[in-house]
Amino acid sequence: MGRKPCCDKMGLKKGPWTAEEDEILVNYINKNGGHGSWRSLPKLAGLLRCGKSCRLRWTNYLRPDIKRGSFTLEEEKLIMQLHGILGNRWAAIASQLPGRTDNEIKNLWNTHLKKRLICMGLDPQTHQPLSSSRNPNDKAHAASSSTRHMAQWESARLEAEARLSRDPHLFNNTNKTDSDYFLRMWNSEVGQSFRDVHKSDNKGSCQSPISLGSLSATTTTYFASNPANVVAKEDLVWGGSKKIASDSSSSSELEEDSCDTSLQLLLDFPINNDMSFLE
DNA sequence: AATCTTAGCAACCGCGGAACG
DNA sequence: ACGTTCCGCGGTTGCTAAGAT
Numbered sequence: 225m226g227r228k229p230c231c232d233k234m235g236l237k238k239g240p241w242t243a244e245e246d247e248i249l250v251n252y253i254n255k256n257g258g259h260g261s262w263r264s265l266p267k268l269a270g271l272l273r274c275g276k277s278c279r280l281r282w283t284n285y286l287r288p289d290i291k292r293g294s295f296t297l298e299e300e301k302l303i304m305q306l307h308g309i310l311g312n313r314w315a316a317i318a319s320q321l322p323g324r325t326d327n328e329i330k331n332l333w334n335t336h337l338k339k340r341l342i343c344m345g346l347d348p349q350t351h352q353p354l355s356s357s358r359n360p361n362d363k364a365h366a367a368s369s370s371t372r373h374m375a376q377w378e379s380a381r382l383e384a385e386a387r388l389s390r391d392p393h394l395f396n397n398t399n400k401t402d403s404d405y406f407l408r409m410w411n412s413e414v415g416q417s418f419r420d421v422h423k424s425d426n427k428g429s430c431q432s433p434i435s436l437g438s439l440s441a442t443t444t445t446y447f448a449s450n451p452a453n454v455v456a457k458e459d460l461v462w463g464g465s466k467k468i469a470s471d472s473s474s475s476s477e478l479e480e481d482s483c484d485t486s487l488q489l490l491l492d493f494p495i496n497n498d499m500s501f502l503e
Numbered sequence: 504a505a506t507c508t509t510a511g512c513a514a515c516c517g518c519g520g521a522a523c524g
Numbered sequence: 525a526c527g528t529t530c531c532g533c534g535g536t537t538g539c540t541a542a543g544a545t
Binding site for chain 1 (some may be wrong): 510511512513514515518
């Protein structure tokens with residue numbers, strides 16, 4: 225006794241959406257101040273689609289807040305690092321990139337970023353070096369890394385909260401400080417994942433949603449590094465990135481550049497145990 | 504110019520979990 | 525507590541355009 229079929233067998237349309245269908249869907253949602261029940265929407269709007277298809281079309285394409293165009297270098301880097309923490313949780317990653325959809329990020333990952341990691345000799349799932357990711361002895365290393373990163377996270381969070389309590393207006397300031405950035409991240413799903421890892425770590429188990437192996441130095445160092453510093457290092461570590469950043473086809477060009485060890489330098493930036501980067 | 508290959512992207516499918524009766 | 529329905533997510537597929545041969 226399986227689930228009822230969603231839309232196939234019902235004579236509903238599948239495949240690419242036409243401009244007319246888009247218009248009907250957008251008009252309906254605008255007119256009703258929201259989509260309401262996706263399941264009943266197609267009928268009410270007069271569309272020969274299933275609710276699922278409508279939802280997908282809306283969330284991935286028609287939503288007014290969708291950011292169109294290529295990913296910036298910053299976005300790509302952020303995705304890489306978030307993936308190191310969250311794994312294939314595209315929706316969670318997308319929540320950190322306003323205007324980007326999970327589908328879009330997933331596509332970017334599968335077409336560019338994954339290859340880039342492989343090219344660098346890193347396992348795209350664990351972000352660990354391909355050779356050592358199979359080495360059981362790396363568990364201890366990964367665990368100690370995560371502990372250090374945890375401390376960095378916590379320090380960054382405390383500092384950010386202290387700053388926020390001193391200057392509450394900062395939170396609404398568009399020119400946010402890096403500490404505020406940490407605070408937002410900490411309070412987001414990303415931070416939650418990190419806390420989950422720490423929790424299970426304390427219990428002496430690795431049954432967290434994210435394996436310790438996935439918490440590479442690579443990943444967490446990104447957050448422990450001043451984002452501004454990372455940007456400043458671009459010329460050094462993302463060789464030729466200026467050209468790439470201004471080029472919408474950056475991804476394909478980066479494929480070659482990414483094999484350069486300079487990218488590795490960014491991703492394996494040494495862990496900074498003092499929190500001076502917050503200054 | 505024709506054909507083949509590859510990359511990029513939109514859309515579909517099925518599963519799991521939340522909500523509800 | 526249990527069954528059903530709905531929604532959201534992640535994996536996968538398939539179409540199209542661009543590039544290579």
